[in-house]
Amino acid sequence: MIYIKDLMSGVNIFKALSSEIRIQIIELLAKNQSLNLNDLATKLGLSNGAITMHIKKLEESGLIEINTAVGKHGIQKICYLNEEKLMVDLRSQEINNRYEVEIQVGHYSDYQAAPTCGLATRDSIVGEFDDPRYFADPLRIDAEMIWLAEGYLEYRIPNYLKPNQSFSEIQLSMELGSEAPGFCDNYPSDIYFYINGIEIGCWTSPGILAIHAVPSTRNGGLRT
Numbered sequence: 339m340i341y342i343k344d345l346m347s348g349v350n351i352f353k354a355l356s357s358e359i360r361i362q363i364i365e366l367l368a369k370n371q372s373l374n375l376n377d378l379a380t381k382l383g384l385s386n387g388a389i390t391m392h393i394k395k396l397e398e399s400g401l402i403e404i405n406t407a408v409g410k411h412g413i414q415k416i417c418y419l420n421e422e423k424l425m426v427d428l429r430s431q432e433i434n435n436r437y438e439v440e441i442q443v444g445h446y447s448d449y450q451a452a453p454t455c456g457l458a459t460r461d462s463i464v465g466e467f468d469d470p471r472y473f474a475d476p477l478r479i480d481a482e483m484i485w486l487a488e489g490y491l492e493y494r495i496p497n498y499l500k501p502n503q504s505f506s507e508i509q510l511s512m513e514l515g516s517e518a519p520g521f522c523d524n525y526p527s528d529i530y531f532y533i534n535g536i537e538i539g540c541w542t543s544p545g546i547l548a549i550h551a552v553p554s555t556r557n558g559g560l561r562t
Contacts, residue, residue, distance in 0.1 A: 339423040340400065348426060354399035359384070360392050367402060367419045374407075374414040393417060441493055444481030448492040449473050455486035516543035 342348035354360055359382065366373060366381060373381075379389040393415075396402045403420045406413055444457065453468035459480045465472030470489075472478070484491065499505065516527035530540045 339425060340421045342424070342426040344427065350399045351401060351424070354395050354401055357392065357395075360396055363389075363392060363396060363417075364401065364419065367417055368422075372416050372418045374416050376414070378417065437498055439496055441495070442479065442481070443484055444478040445493065446478075446491045447494045448490075450489040451486040452488040455489070456484075457481040458483045514543060 340351070342351065345352075362382060363378060366378060375386060375389055375393065378384075378393070379386050382389065384392075393402070393404065397404055400420055401424075403418045405416050405418070407416050408414070451470040451473050453470070455470055455473070456467050457464040457472060457475075457478055459477065460482050464475055464477045464481060495508070495510075514529060516529075517525050527543045528540055529543055531538050
């Protein structure tokens with residue numbers, strides 16, 4: 339498919355399509371898969387010189403492709419359609435404003451955790467193992483790993499858009515895993531994803547694995 343994202347980038351194609359003869363050539367190629375120059379000239383009642391001019395414009399625009407083949411009467415130029423579809427965006431939808439925010443794993447705004455559970459910084463465990471009360475410990479903001487057998491973590495994404503702006507897309511990237519250390523490294527876990535309280539999907543993790551989620555709304559939460 340030829341995709342024209344803005345009108346100026348498609349000027350050559352528009353010029354090639356400005357001729358009824360060239361449109362007829364495209365229709366013939368779409369119907370017959372491929373034709374040589376002599377066949378096209380005969381079907382359209384044109385001279386070889388005239389058909390060559392039209393074919394050159396279509397080839398320069400990228401709408402058709404020409405290959406050389408040996409035939410009964412010498413070398414022939416065979417014409418094919420380069421693509422089967424042409425799509426044009428009449429209104430550009432480019433993203434003019436973009437910002438990126440990094441949220442640490444311990445910066446959740448709400449939680450619910452059931453043992454086995456816990457938090458750990460780069461250097462030590464926060465509080466004690468399997469005690470959900472430590473999920474409210476001020477040191478949680480330094481956590482680089484969090485685990486829980488059941489419950490959820492919820493994160494708030496800051497919205498820096500101005501009043502006259504609106505979201506077109508939001509991308510979330512996170513690393514998730516599923517294991518029970520000392521018991522089972524591949525410990526299947528159902529992980530559900532919610533955006534503004536609406537479930538957008540579920541994934542069963544068989545073990546430690548990085549994933550990427552790409553929802554499309556403003557604020558989000560992660561529930562497991």
